[in-house]
Amino acid sequence: MIGRPSVLVACTLIAAAAPALSQSTDFADPATLDAEVAAFTGAAVGTPGGAREPVDRRLRLARCTAPLQLAWLGRAADMVQVACPTGTGWRIFIPVNSGRGAAAPSSAGQGQIVVEKGQVLTIVVAGRGFSVSQQGEALEDGAIGAWIRIRPEGNREPVRARIETPQRAVIPLG
Template sequence: MEITNPWPDGWRLAPLAAAMLLPLCDPPAEAQTRTQPASIDRAVAEFTGAAPGTPGGARAPADPRLQLAACAGPLAVSWHGNARNSVRVECPGPDVWRVFVAVDGADGSAASNRPAPPAIKRGDALTIQVRGRGFSVQQQGEAMESGAVGEWIFVRTARKAEALRARIERPGLAVIPAS
């Protein structure tokens, strides 16, 4: 790669300075086909309501060396286990992957061991809503597992229907985001 000299006559761009300008260029095509660690940080921060490194948020930002396949849809984020000290971040496809992010509690220690009360219990009748840009469609369904507001659970629309993952928005309502 050749770097042209944008400076007035007589000025030279030192090799170190030239190397520092490279990150300002577009990333190589290979990097554009990967999920950026910053998108994992944003998803976890949105889910927990706290930035990485702050109480209630991820203990540390995602490792910038992470090389995960590109995710076709939005990242699915949910609590991992009942302790609420880690968050599961999943890519639904086409190349499925999953990472777990450690979370600090509001007091700076590991998150509380008390699980949030379930907003929806297994077997509850609920409204399943598919939301997309400029539209929403809803249908009655059943919860296949219990969960609190903000958690992702499996739901189905009929007895023999395939299970779908939906995020609990409030008691009685689970939402499936459409991309």
């Protein structure tokens, strides 16, 4: 039989835990962040072209009430910035595998190869109300929708861009 002091202690513990339990739903789901990054990069976590590792499950980021904003970062586009533009706002940076070695899975299963390694194509950086383009050399094969590495003309550092047509690849900025 439980005495009155024990019941009081149990009720106090339950009352103290209730806000913590309800707050856990106020955080962004790391699995959802992983899925957003995979959709943005065109490759799964841990594969060439995808995030190196899943988002750390210990992160407690406020739930975002607006669509997340994703953008490539770094000279070689080797990182993805994920940002929440609402409320207090937050942003995290996700390192991406380089895609070197075997063909990235983002190319496989998406259809016929339309860009071959060594091919010259137009790279378009497109944002809200603007676009800039220049020529570049494909550093790997890819199909429509695949993200591949491309070396812009006059640069040593490659960038990652999504193939839109056999002659055009895009780097979306928002």
